[in-house]
Amino acid sequence: MWRTAAIVGVTSALWAAGKNGLSIGGFSLPQLSSLQLASVAAGIYITTGGYHTLWLAYMTLPRDLIAGYRYFKIMAKLKWALYCNTNLPKVFMENVRRNPNKVALIFEGQEWTFAQIDEYSNRVGNFLVEQGYKHGDTVALFMQNCPEYVCIWLGCAKVGLVPALINFNLRLVPLKHSVQIVDSKAIICGEDLQEAVDAVKDELSFPMYVSGCGNATLTLKGAKNLDPLLSASNPTPPPQIDSVSARDKLIYIYTSGTTGLPKAAIIKHYRYMFFCTAVHFMAGLRDDDVLYNPLPLYHSAGGMVGIGQVLVFSNTAVIRRKFSASQYWVEAKKYGCTVRVMFGNGVRPQIWEQFTARFNNPCIAEFYGATESISNIINIEGKPGACGFVSLLFRHAVPVYLIKIDEETGEAGEFVGVIKRNDPIRDFHGYADKKATEKKIVKDVMKKGDTAFRSGDILVMDELGYMYFKDRTGDTFRWRGENVSSTEVEGVVSKVAGNKDAVVYGVEVPGAEGRAGMAAIVDPEDELNLKAFTEGLTKSLPHYARPLFLRILKEIDVTGTFKLKKLALQKEGFNPSTIKDKLFYLDNKLGGYVELTDNLFNKIDSGRAGL
Template sequence: MELFKATAVYTLYAWASRRMRNETIFKSLDKLVQKHPQKICFYYESEKWTYSHVQTMSFQVANFFQAQGYRKGDVVGLAMSNKPEMVCIVLGLSRRVCSLYLKIGVITALINCNLKGDSLEHCISVAKCKSVIFGSEMRNAFQEVWSSRQQSDKPQTDVTLYELDRYLDGLYPLSQKLSLPVGKSEASLGTFTTNDFTSCLRTTSSKPTVCRGNGIGSRDQEPHFYDTLVYIFTSGTTGMPKPARNSHSRQYQYQLNLFVMISGGYFIMDLQKEQNNIIYCPLPIYHAFAWTGIVCSLIYGTPLVIVPKFSASKFWSDIHYYKATICLYMGELCRFIVNQPPQPELERNHSLRIMMGAGVKPEVWEAFVKRFNVKKFIEGYGSTEGNCTLVNMEGKIGAAGYIPCWIRPIYSLVVIKIDEVSGEIIRDENTGMAIQCKEGEPGELVGKIVDCFPTTRYEGYTNKEASEKKVARNLFRQGDRYFRSGDIMTIDCFGYIYFKDRIGDTYRWKGENVSTAEVEGLILKLNNMRSTIVYGVKVPGTEGRAGMAAISDPDGTLDLNVVSKGIDKGLPSYARPIFVRCVRSEQGLSMTGNTSVHTTYLESRNFMITNSNNPSFSSITNRII
């Protein structure tokens, strides 16, 4: 406990020191380059990216977009599968070198590379992207979106497209892959044209640009500790994906310093004193938790393995190949590894010491530790946009986190009573204040918002109205503000907190949050606007909830083939409903008082595989895993 307290004090001191120095993420990179420029920053397959190479590419990115007239506050979308170039682009767009040198401060919107159609178009529009850099693997998805834009009657904002396969100049020049020429495209793409980002960078200086005149070097252009570094999209509790603000400050505090606390101090000593640590990151870079590893690499000089795409069958081979000691995970990832056939030579005699992440089920946790001989599990809890960050410092199996009594006055997280059907906060009839749950009683986790303190800041979404919807006021005293997590939790007598379920209009499948509104919107287009409700259902032997769509079909004319093909084309695999219920009675899609569909009855019916020969129930896909 004393070590935990010391670590908490250290992290707060480190955060405050960086704020005083206005130390942004790229400044931390520049410091590492001065100390050991040729040290490995990223491993990617057989490639080795040094800190010097990462800095050089970030200079090229900054110089190019500065020459194109980009300024602080502009937004550039980034949509591609995992590769080191993504981090270099983020750093370059946000970069500033010194008082006389280039200052750009552009925000990067990290877009899910699995998105298609309306979902992809929505993310580009809602983030107000001035341009988008996308990977060649997403060319077809962008072609489809741009074709729809050209056919649409709605006014469209001009968005410049840059396409990037790989940029390996200075790393492995002989193996450099060639992309499309600037402004040209293959004949099969019709009128869809993109700018080749590789060619753009090759014609750009790799040295920091000295600012002369034109106001670019003015003080208001200076990237600041509290400035937004990236937008990370989250489905939230309702509606379409929303871009959440993530500042340099938040990257330091929430995704690094609080997570060093979860090991009770040993983790930070490992990073600073031991030279043999390597972090293995199989998570997509557009995911907030992946930035825990990225920021560790850019601050402490700990090499990071960026995995192109997670493979459970290759996991232990990779651990041995890179000699990784720390692995980042989300709950589903651990289950996939446990379900693999035994590999005695690889899965017991390895270098992996720490698994660090969130969302693992207790039974998976126990099986993982026992089978694979991993010494420490560091389980946490948090959200992309919120201030409710929890840590399980003692490795108590099943707990999402721990709040010791001594830290509660400055880090106020509370579980409060809510109506489990409507999600409304239950207030005391006499005082009008919220009611705190007793030990073991389920309720919603909320976190007090105090902007001047690092662990309680709330940066929210780009949309002020959406940000305000996540804030509850006057819970325990007049004028207070609390962030609503949207998650049902319980707390025990020792201060350990346990996750129970999500509330609102999302469910989790294949490790991703799925927005029901997004899926419903697509199905409505496919079924001639029949009344539709999408929700998650429990499937035995799987984690999370599988998607189920209930569609009004009173006359039995719904064409499931059209619906199935449209879902496959328009949604990423994790967002596709597994089941469809054709509802032919009024009871199935009854309305609540506010004209929304009442899901309680449908959810209670689930999919009833064992006792249903009902033709109104169909499985539109056999991809249950």
Template sequence: MLLLACFVGAVCLLITRGRRNFCWRNTKRLFRSGGLAAVAVRDALRFCSDILILVRLLLVLKVKAARVRGVDWSVADMFEEILYRHGDKPAIVVAETGSSTTYTQLDRRSNQVAYWALSQGLQKGDVVALIMPSCPDYVAIWLGMAKVGVCTALVNIHTKGPALAHAVRIALEQSKSHTPIVVVDRSLAALMDPDVLDALPETVRICVYGGEAEAGDISRDDMWSQIATMSQGSVPEGSRRGIMWNSPLIYIYTSGTTGLPKASKISHLRFFSSAVMFSVATRLRSNDRVYCALPLYHSSGGMLGVGGCWRARCTLVVRRRFSVRHFSSDCVAHRCSVVQYIGEVARYLVNSNETDLDQQCSIRVAFGNGLSPDVWRRFQQRYHVQRICEFYASTEGNVAMVNTTSKVGAVGVVPWFAAKLYPTLLLKMDPEGEELLRDSRGRCVPCQPGEVGQLVGLINDHDPARRFEGYTDSKASAKKIVRDVMLPGDLYFASGDLLRKDAFGFYYWVDRLGDTFRWKGENVATTEVAHVICGFPGIADVNVYGVEVPGTEGRAGMAAIALKESRQADELDWKRFFQHLNRHLPSFAQPQFLRVAAISSSTSHMTTTFKRIKTQLRKEGFDPTNIEGEALLLRDGVDRTFVPLSRHLYEAISDGSLRL
């Protein structure tokens, strides 16, 4: 009877579109109308399913936290539970080659890594940096480190120059070891150039993994050959003594809101909670195969994908780099029933030429974020996706939600009656959109349904679902905390993301706040890009921001450049400028558009009120009709330079015939 009452209540809530208009009269109308009832029942069941998933997620996490609190427990324990029954099952399959690594093989490889770490003098609490493409050994390395209490910093392989040096340095600063270690794949060893090494501690050791050692290369340790000599046997349990649920497992990098990459601290329990979220939301089965062409140094692939498969005892199919051409063939050849996506990946796929293999895909669930409504149905229909699970989460934050109802465009749901269970809020912003709006009492103002606001989550260090672990940089962590939001002394995590919600509690993505935008599935910190641009001769100042481009996800990078006195746009060597950007920035962070003027004529967007002016620059975008008196340039990846952006090129970009 209780379940029936809950069901009827949910149906009535959907029909009345909100609790304020609830009336039992609507229940009678519902059951008098068969067609309406059928639709309402379906939607109500989906809605209730989302709520049950939220409850189950929180329950599993709280029970696990209660069991491991005060005792030694790590992700290594979680992994080893798999071996008793599923050791011979493929853990990871490499899509390019079809090679398979079983759970037992992954365990043995990670044991070799653990023994190698001990042989190098690494101890509990130390940190190593890992720079490697997605592969089974990538997981084996950080798992092996975890078995002896060493934290692994998962460095983005597309990070270059000063940003790479910074990312490695802030990780190694957390290590107690006097000889900090960077593990780098041999194919990426060139990233550790002299400029990067000069910015690192003199005692740093570069340990190269994979392939054959190069003749005469004595400056770098050959970790690959050293590990091959190590024991594959179980690591002594004493090696994990003192590792607890809140000990750091890995660092994952995010640009945060401003500046160079920040290292987010991921504890063992945080990894477990991500695994629960993915496996429960997708209803993973042990016979599933999860296709992941996303990088394992990001949370989606490295935490949700890897951890979710562990928890369900199923197989992860990885590809080093996403390929539109190989997506369908991979899914068919490897019998993938679940796929992970980001919005840009899905858009690439639906805009590509259809193949016969598309019709042979049998995808039960697609799980990811950033899927825009115009792509949602096309993606689902083309690849026969039975269900799409769109989610919202931030690597460093304590707010996560998922939409398992297939409600197009929604990133999650937290209805009003679950607010106490999962305390998240949307808060109004001031008219300039930079600070939270507060009332006469100094409290923040919650948004009403349909209003856009910043998403925040209540912080409670005693609740594993509400903890904010933050960054390695305590000052950066402090900037993400908002105080006295609803009550004196309360603390909330400020996501920096703008969302809106409807009367049912479904949340919808709107935009990012601050000096960060997203392009090609990556976060771009404008201050980092601006620093690189200002390092080029002839440039006096720059303002970097993201602009919307029709038919794409996120925002493309654009830079308003002020040249030094007496300099004109046609006087700069744009080929050299292209090379300069390519040398110091990954491709996704390089601006696609430039608007250039002499410093004397660019004061309209080069003032001390940068944030307010940046809003206007975003509105003007890259439309030539909005920009007068300044040169407008487009990044030309073929000729490796910047060329004038004509009206013809603008229209080609806008209608999708010219892709960025």
């Protein structure tokens, strides 16, 4: 692009000189007509290779102008909210005022209106203030998807409390860590998650509340039943809402990152509004759309992008306890969802066009952006396989870039976004853990002294500016729609296997999204008890994090600093015909690991194993 800039600069100078006349050293350049100047400029541009740039401009200008107009609408709404210091609950309450009886959420046949959500969340906020919780305190929220989940965290936000949205699949150490890392002052759990909280309650020294029990007796000893307490609480708007700023923390959303236990990303009010506003305008949604949102509400996709359409734009959303492929289209039709566009992230290029053809869907608005990331892009045209684009003509409008990393791995470039402090879009707020925040920042990227957010993702870009996801830089792989930290799983695997050396990595499985977990365990004496091992993993890890494949090694190579090598193991995969070590497969129907035979491998490889 430097050549293009030079050409444009020279051409512009000649244009000005030719239009006004120019005299240098006694030589006079005559004034030229606009047509003559245009011909000269075009000739210079084409003969210096600029014709290709003209073609690129022709191909991308309509897209960039549309995106620019939508981006202007996003910024106008966000800037106005910041100017008025409007927090998210106030935006929602304005929608309540305009549409009190409109259906906001549909859940298992139940319909919750905007007025009902407003009243329930008011009760939550007033109750927690009565209990002595103060502005800035964190309340851990550990529940499955339901309307009450949204109401509870919204009620917390109305009085300046910060709800930590914890993954309801977590157990034991990851659960305890997630609650403690944000300095929670209380935990609210769902009726069906009492057992999980009970397993760690001795290490948690704060009040516990249970939602969804009605008048039933609690099984979580020492906890309080939240339902009757809220029924007796004040349903009017809490006055504390006026002291909540647009720049205050709104929620914590957890991300596994590249290594270790879950990290709590800080989401402020205006950041939440930016996320859902960006998707609303960029994806071309309308306020009367009915959305189908079966994703976990503790994630940014379901809880911010999806629920945000309800809270900020008065959309109606259908939510469900857990995702079901068989019920997806059944419920979308049943509840009158307006399926004009599908938006999300992670659609494989190999199935993109098959999917749109099969379901007659006009557009997939694929977007890219981690919960805490400032490197956010979106594909507004349904370009197959692309997770977004950057403008070639207005390159610096959104300062995101690909930077080179270790070339020995063959990776194209890590996606980064330049940080601009106090900017509503470009500022990086980090995590509750300051050390984790520092690890995501790289310095001196585009110029000396600047800083950028490291996405940890490898992307490639084509000549039209479209970006395509390639891989992760760290030790995280994605399976069943969840980021899995191999470091975290390695610790559990090693402990359950009797503190044996172990490595965990993701392997590609034909026909399946993401990468399945595989553990290689050093067990030269064949001491591993598979039954006990399976039981240990079941107690300690959510289902998506349990290794689907096992490889039993006699020994494993280590680096000079005694780190276990796993890149070669990952490349070898799980084919028993090429691997001489013992291999096992986690058969959920049988409830444990079975030997991975050639016949079973062929079923998995051909997509007939029903993963």
